[in-house]
Amino acid sequence: MALLEVENLQTHFRTPGGINRAVDGVSFHVNEGETLAIVGESGCGKSVTSMSLMRLVPEPPGRIAGRIRFAGKDLLKLSDREMRAIRGNDISMIFQEPMTSLNPVLTVGRQIRETLMIHQGLDKQAAETHAIEMLTLVGIPEPKRRVREYPHQLSGGMRQRVMIAIALACNPKLLIADEPTTALDVTIQAQILKLMLDLKRRVGAAIILITHDLGVVAEIAERVMVMYAGRKVEEAPVAELFRSPRHPYTQGLLGAVPRLGSSLAGTATRLAEIPGQVPDLRKPITGCVFAGRCALATDLCRQYAPGLEEKGPRHIAACHYAAKGAVAA
Amino acid sequence: MLSYILRRIVATLPVMAIVALFVFSLLYIAPGDPAVVIAGDQASPEDVERIRQSLGLDRPFLIQFGSWVWRILHGDLGTSIFTNLPVSAMIGQRLGPTLSLMIVTLLLTIVVAVPLGVVAAWKAGSLIDRVIMGFAVFGFSLPVFVVGYMLAYVFALELEWLPVQGYTPLAQGFWPWLENLILPAVALGCVYIALVARITRAAMLEVLQQDYIRTAKAKGLGQGGILFIHALKNASVPIVTVIGIGIALLIGGAVVTESVFAIPGLGRLTIDAILRRDYPVIQGIVLLFSFVYVLVNLMIDVTYTLVDPRIRY
Numbered sequence: 001m002a003l004l005e006v007e008n009l010q011t012h013f014r015t016p017g018g019i020n021r022a023v024d025g026v027s028f029h030v031n032e033g034e035t036l037a038i039v040g041e042s043g044c045g046k047s048v049t050s051m052s053l054m055r056l057v058p059e060p061p062g063r064i065a066g067r068i069r070f071a072g073k074d075l076l077k078l079s080d081r082e083m084r085a086i087r088g089n090d091i092s093m094i095f096q097e098p099m100t101s102l103n104p105v106l107t108v109g110r111q112i113r114e115t116l117m118i119h120q121g122l123d124k125q126a127a128e129t130h131a132i133e134m135l136t137l138v139g140i141p142e143p144k145r146r147v148r149e150y151p152h153q154l155s156g157g158m159r160q161r162v163m164i165a166i167a168l169a170c171n172p173k174l175l176i177a178d179e180p181t182t183a184l185d186v187t188i189q190a191q192i193l194k195l196m197l198d199l200k201r202r203v204g205a206a207i208i209l210i211t212h213d214l215g216v217v218a219e220i221a222e223r224v225m226v227m228y229a230g231r232k233v234e235e236a237p238v239a240e241l242f243r244s245p246r247h248p249y250t251q252g253l254l255g256a257v258p259r260l261g262s263s264l265a266g267t268a269t270r271l272a273e274i275p276g277q278v279p280d281l282r283k284p285i286t287g288c289v290f291a292g293r294c295a296l297a298t299d300l301c302r303q304y305a306p307g308l309e310e311k312g313p314r315h316i317a318a319c320h321y322a323a324k325g326a327v328a329a
Numbered sequence: 330m331l332s333y334i335l336r337r338i339v340a341t342l343p344v345m346a347i348v349a350l351f352v353f354s355l356l357y358i359a360p361g362d363p364a365v366v367i368a369g370d371q372a373s374p375e376d377v378e379r380i381r382q383s384l385g386l387d388r389p390f391l392i393q394f395g396s397w398v399w400r401i402l403h404g405d406l407g408t409s410i411f412t413n414l415p416v417s418a419m420i421g422q423r424l425g426p427t428l429s430l431m432i433v434t435l436l437l438t439i440v441v442a443v444p445l446g447v448v449a450a451w452k453a454g455s456l457i458d459r460v461i462m463g464f465a466v467f468g469f470s471l472p473v474f475v476v477g478y479m480l481a482y483v484f485a486l487e488l489e490w491l492p493v494q495g496y497t498p499l500a501q502g503f504w505p506w507l508e509n510l511i512l513p514a515v516a517l518g519c520v521y522i523a524l525v526a527r528i529t530r531a532a533m534l535e536v537l538q539q540d541y542i543r544t545a546k547a548k549g550l551g552q553g554g555i556l557f558i559h560a561l562k563n564a565s566v567p568i569v570t571v572i573g574i575g576i577a578l579l580i581g582g583a584v585v586t587e588s589v590f591a592i593p594g595l596g597r598l599t600i601d602a603i604l605r606r607d608y609p610v611i612q613g614i615v616l617l618f619s620f621v622y623v624l625v626n627l628m629i630d631v632t633y634t635l636v637d638p639r640i641r642y
Contacts, residue, residue, distance in 0.1 A: 095543070105636065105637050150639070
């Protein structure tokens with residue numbers, strides 16, 4: 001059953017240069033306990049999408065339209081108070097920068113306690129006990145000491161564990177992780193990902209993982225949605241997407257991943273890059289959003305925007321030329 | 330922490346010594362001969378010379394300075410030339426009203442200015458923000474005596490809500506004491522409130538952009554908790570600094586305010602002493618104010634460590 005259903009999400013920002021259509025008509029869903037990855041390059045609207053789900057986009061200058069159904073409620077119709085009761089409780093978030101996402105002048109314990117006291121109505125003592133349990137759960141040694149420490153006394157990896165502890169403290173149904181491992185070094189990345197997966201299984205939360213790291217996607221996601229210039233261009237189960245990407249942009253993304261050891265094996269080739277730049281989102285785009293950078297683009301692409309079409313089992317893509325089956329690349 | 334405070338107190342000694350040297354030099358820099366002033370119009374040159382000798386004014390500068398410092402270290406600030414009373418006793422008498430005025434003004438400022446600044450930053454660019462900042466500019470531009478007379482006219486003479494002037498010691502009851510201090514504190518606090526509100530707004534604006542504020546929102550915190558706990562504590566270093574620096578403003582403003590509201594405090598004593606060229610009194614007061622200021626600075630530094638755990642000494 002779908003836990004979250006997003007229909008025609010449009011998040012626009014009023015800027016001096018015109019209206020920036022950061023997210024322009026995106027629809028997707030997340031099932032209970034499922035992990036959906038949203039991938040795309042910087043500025044494709046993946047972070048704005050996640051912020052819109054939590055209604056954390058500043059309004060004005062932002063404006064969110066469409067429908068976000070979560071557990072039967074339309075989040076865009078809730079009052080601020082009702083929305084606050086959902087944030088950090090039913091839906092919680094982990095951010096990219098563990099170094100700056102924790103409040104530097106409050107103790108780690110206080111920052112975990114806070115959500116428990118607001119949402120679960122625990123008193124300070126009970127919340128403290130629970131906070132220590134959460135720190136143990138996310139694998140922080142000496143939790144009783146750490147709970148009284150400040151963020152600057154912890155390493156980046158530890159801080160991200162604390163963020164995860166905060167996010168999972170109230171057993172959320174949906175966890176949104178916005179590039180949770182990007183700022184960490186590789187060994188810590190693997191630990192944090194494993195931790196997220198373990199906890200997800202234990203708590204039964206669904207995850208929306210926002211990333212541009214396809215390695216991370218392959219590791220933990222079940223389904224992938226590819227975004228480009230504020231729109232969804234392709235969506236498929238993870239294995240299907242990696243095996244037969246249909247949209248030329250997705251193919252480009254996969255081609256741009258370096259293969260470890262290829263230079264030693266003598267198979268090194270120049271990394272494929274996607275030429276050109278993301279279109280200016282403040283100007284109306286006619287035709288396919290990717291046409292300006294696509295090697296296959298024709299006049300058809302430049303004039304008519306392709307709709308999302310079924311290209312394979314549970315696999316949709318928005319491309320005139322991505323045939324059912326393999327694409328002529 | 331304690332050793333830091335001790336070290337800081339020791340470090341203030343050279344500062345105080347330099348201040349003392351300046352204060353003492355006043356006597357030499359300022360025009361007019363105190364011996365002549367004390368002797369009065371009718372005195373003969375012999376009288377003046379006798380007075381000069383009795384005050385030690387004929388001895389070399391450094392010796393005078395040395396014996397002056399020596400006496401101060403023993404708690405003796407000298408004797409007023411005009412009233413012949415010990416300076417420390419005169420200051421002691423006047424300390425209560427001034428200290429009361431400063432404390433009430435300080436509390437009023439913190440209670441009014443900080444929330445105003447926080448709200449202005451939260452609603453940055455809105456009408457509320459513009460009104461608050463407009464008042465801040467207004468408060469900044471009006472001299473203490475203008476505000477003082479306006480307040481006295483409206484609230485004391487016309488509405489008769491509060492006394493026009495005077496001072497009642499705290500020993501005679503809290504309300505009589507406070508009643509007399511409200512108008513002076515508002516008059517004196519105007520500039521101070523404007524300053525603190527502006528700095529609070531600026532500091533808050535920066536903090537509200539930070540990632541951890543987004544985290545606090547994502548946790549489902551209400552606006553109040555975000556502003557006054559997560560943001561204000563982070564913004565408090567510049568705010569504490571400007572509140573401390575503002576105490577110097579208060580000392581200067583107190584002199585004028587006390588005149589307007591006829592409060593028998595140190596400000597009035599200062600003016601009287603200056604008009605009479607009562608050097609021992611002037612020196613005593615300036616020395617006291619400098620000491621208070623050095624102490625306030627120390628308190629600011631200690632407060633930093635309380636609000637921001639990253640600051641350690």
